């Protein structure tokens with residue numbers, strides 16, 4: 001492809017604000033990145049918990065106490081929302097990759113769906129797990 | 133302006149040097165993670181805070197153990213690819229970028245293998 005403007009046009013990232021009006025697609029995009037990186041942090045905790053369980057009762061008690069503490073619950077419920085949001089928005093990405101859902105109206109609708117859907121699924125999961 | 137024809141760019145597999153490989157691997161791991169994340173989630177959430185014996189029993193079940201292992205494998209492969217993309221976006225200094233990419237690869241492999249090893253230890 002001939003591209004006469006290669007090299008001196010604004011490039012992603014850092015498009016928000018100056019070049020790109022903030023809107024729902026910007027929000028869903030940056031949240032996908034934030035939730036992806038944040039889940040990397042949560043994965044660290046999860047692996048630590050499994051390693052502690054494999055090590056023995058004392059190590060497990062320590063890790064399990066941290067993860068089920070007040071702060072631990074807060075972090076894990078945050079990670080749960082991150083997972084549901086990233087999962088729903090990830091499916092949105094895969095559908096785009098297949099060439100569908102690109103028009104503005106559909107993209108805005110599926111974006112809202114990922115935001116609201118992730119909140120609903122998080123709440124449902126917390127309720128289901130809390131009830132045993 | 134770079135003196136590189138479009139044919140050269142195509143033959144060299146673009147600026148990343150590996151064509152669509154990274155992109156495709158990220159899609160494959162993403163598809164795998166949809167069922168795996170959901171299957172991993174509920175036994176894990178129930179096991180949390182249920183006591184050591186209960187955790188050993190839960191992951192002594194082959195189904196839970198295999199799901200956890202497959203989840204760790206897919207998640208850390210996907211995380212490595214994802215963090216690589218983030219690093220390449222924000223870090224432009226070549227030395228720092230190369231160093232962070234190496235750390236990312238090693239850390240993701242190490243954590244993924246550690247998680248898998250822990251599940252195997254519990255299950256056996």
Ligand code: HEM
Pocket residue numbers: 032033034035036037039040043083086087088090091093094158159162163165166169207208210211213214215217218
């Ligand atoms: C649950 C199912 C999941 C699906 C369907 C999914 C889907 C995706 C997709 C399609 C992308 C590429 C987005 C793009 O091209 O901009 C992506 C990026 C990413 N994912 Fe996932 N993912 C899932 C789970 C996870 C998990 C469990 C983690 C962390 C351990 C994770 C971390 C990341 C990161 C760090 C990125 C890079 C974000 C970026 O470049 O902005 N994902 N994911």
